[in-house]
Amino acid sequence: MRIGETRRFRRDPLGYIEGLRRGSTTEVIRLPGGGYCVRDAEPAQTLLRSPEYHTGKSTFFQELLPTRQSQVEVGHAVRNFLRAGVPQYRAALGHAVTEFPDVSRWPTAGNMLVHRCLADLLLHPGTPAKTRRLANQAVRGGVVFRAPHVWQRARAEPLRARLVNALTEQVRHRREHRIDEPRDVLDAVLRACPPEVTDRTAAELHLMMFRAIVVPLGTSLAWSVLLACLHHPSPSPWPWPWPADQVVREALRHRPMPWLLGRTIPHPLELGGVAFQPGDLLSVSPYLMHHEEGQWSAPDVFRPERWSEPGERGSYVPFGAGPFACAGAAVAQTLLVESLTALARDAVLSVTGGDLRAVMAEGNVPRPFTLHRTLMPRGTSTTRERR
Numbered sequence: 300m301r302i303g304e305t306r307r308f309r310r311d312p313l314g315y316i317e318g319l320r321r322g323s324t325t326e327v328i329r330l331p332g333g334g335y336c337v338r339d340a341e342p343a344q345t346l347l348r349s350p351e352y353h354t355g356k357s358t359f360f361q362e363l364l365p366t367r368q369s370q371v372e373v374g375h376a377v378r379n380f381l382r383a384g385v386p387q388y389r390a391a392l393g394h395a396v397t398e399f400p401d402v403s404r405w406p407t408a409g410n411m412l413v414h415r416c417l418a419d420l421l422l423h424p425g426t427p428a429k430t431r432r433l434a435n436q437a438v439r440g441g442v443v444f445r446a447p448h449v450w451q452r453a454r455a456e457p458l459r460a461r462l463v464n465a466l467t468e469q470v471r472h473r474r475e476h477r478i479d480e481p482r483d484v485l486d487a488v489l490r491a492c493p494p495e496v497t498d499r500t501a502a503e504l505h506l507m508m509f510r511a512i513v514v515p516l517g518t519s520l521a522w523s524v525l526l527a528c529l530h531h532p533s534p535s536p537w538p539w540p541w542p543a544d545q546v547v548r549e550a551l552r553h554r555p556m557p558w559l560l561g562r563t564i565p566h567p568l569e570l571g572g573v574a575f576q577p578g579d580l581l582s583v584s585p586y587l588m589h590h591e592e593g594q595w596s597a598p599d600v601f602r603p604e605r606w607s608e609p610g611e612r613g614s615y616v617p618f619g620a621g622p623f624a625c626a627g628a629a630v631a632q633t634l635l636v637e638s639l640t641a642l643a644r645d646a647v648l649s650v651t652g653g654d655l656r657a658v659m660a661e662g663n664v665p666r667p668f669t670l671h672r673t674l675m676p677r678g679t680s681t682t683r684e685r686r
C-alpha cells in the first residue's frame with residue numbers, strides 16, 4: 300500500500316473502501332493489503348450463504364477444534380448458556396449503572412461496562428481469585444481488546460501467557476471434577492469440547508470465546524450510544540424517539556463492527572476477470588452491503604425508524620450469514636438492547652468529541668468520545684423500552 304493510501308485508509312477506513320467501490324468497474328474490488336472483496340450485495344450474499352463455500356471448517360475457530368461438528372456444538376453451548384444468563388446480566392447492569400460516572404470516556408467505558416456485567420458468566424465467582432484477577436487484567440491490558448500497535452501487543456504477551464496458564468490449570472481441575480449444569484462459559488465450552496482437545500487448547504478456546512463475546516458487544520454498544528446521541532433530533536425533548544431495539548439494529552447496520560468476512564474458494568473460479576484458485580480467500584464487506592443504494596432507502600442516513608417501516612430490508616449481515624453465521628446473534632442483540640436501555644434509563648445522554656469515522660482495530664471501532672450522563676428523577680425513562 301502506498302504511503303498516501305495508507306494515510307487515507309487510516310484517516311477513514313470506511314470512506315476508503317466506499318471510494319474503492321465507486322472506482323471499481325468489476326464484480327470484485329482489489330483490497331490494498333492484498334485479497335479481493337465482492338463489490339455488490341447480491342453476489343456477496345451468495346458467497347456467504349451458498350453451501351459451496353462451506354465445505355470445511357469455519358476459520359472463526361482457527362485450528363482449535365478438530366471438526367465442523369465440534370465448532371457448531373461449542374458455539375451452540377456457549378450461546379445457550381448466555382441466553383439463560385440474560386437475567387443475571389440484567390441484574391449486574393442494574394448495579395453497574397448506579398455507579399456509572401456522569402462523564403465517561405468511550406469506547407473504553409462501554410467495554411468495561413460490558414465486561415463487568417459478563418464477568419461472572421465468563422468465569423463464575425467460585426473460580427480461583429487469581430484466574431479471575433488475570434482475566435480482569437487481560438481486559439484492561441490489551442489482551443482481550445487488542446492494542447492497536449504491534450509493540451503494545453508484544454507488551455501484552457506475557458499477561459496473555461499467564462492467563463492461558465491459569466486457564467489451563469482450571470481446565471485440568473474442571474475436567475477432573477465434572478459438574479452437571481454449566482456455571483459459566485468455560486463449563487459450557489468444556490462440556491461441548493471433544494475429549495481429544497488438550498487442556499491448553501481448551502483454555503485458548505475459552506479465551507477466544509471470551510474475546511468473541513466481549514469485544515463486539517463493547518464496540519457495538521459504543522456505536523449505538525454515539526450514533527443515537529449524535530442523531531437525536533435536537534429540538535425534540537427526551538426520551539429518544541426510537542425504541543432501543545431499533546437504535547441497536549440501525550447502529551449495527553450503519554457501523555457494523557466486522558470489517559470483512561472471508562470464505563475459502565473451493566475450486567478454480569473466475570470472477571470480475573480475476574482467476575481464483577482453491578484455497579484463496581474471497582471476502583465481503585458488511586459496511587458496503589449495508590450502504591448499497593437500491594438495497595436500502597437513504598443508506599447513508601442513520602434512521603432507526605426504518606426498522607418499523609414495511610419493505611425496508613436490504614442485505615443485513617452484522618453477524619454474517621449462512622452456515623457460518625454468528626451463533627450468538629440473537630443473544631447479542633438482547634444484551635445490547637439491555638445495556639443501552641439501562642444506560643439511558645432515568646438519564647439524559649449526550650456526547651462530545653464524537654466522530655463518525657471508524658478506526659481500524661479488530662474491526663470498525665469508534666474513535667474516542669466523551670459521554671455525559673445526567674440523571675433525571677426516577678421513572679423518567681429516556682428510551683422507549685420494548686421487551
Ligand code: HEM
Pocket residue numbers: 347357358359360370371373374375377378381511512515516519556557560561617618619620621622623624625626627628630631632
Ligand atoms: C454484537 C456482538 C456480536 C457480533 C457483531 C458478532 C459477529 C460475528 C460475525 C460477523 C461472525 C462471523 C460470521 C460469518 O463469517 O458469516 C461471528 C461468528 C461467531 N460468533 Fe459472533 N458476534 C457477536 C456476539 C457473539 C456472542 C455474544 C457470541 C456467543 C455465543 C458469539 C458467538 C459466535 C460464534 C460461536 C461464531 C462462529 C460461528 C461458526 O463459525 O459456526 N458472537 N460473530
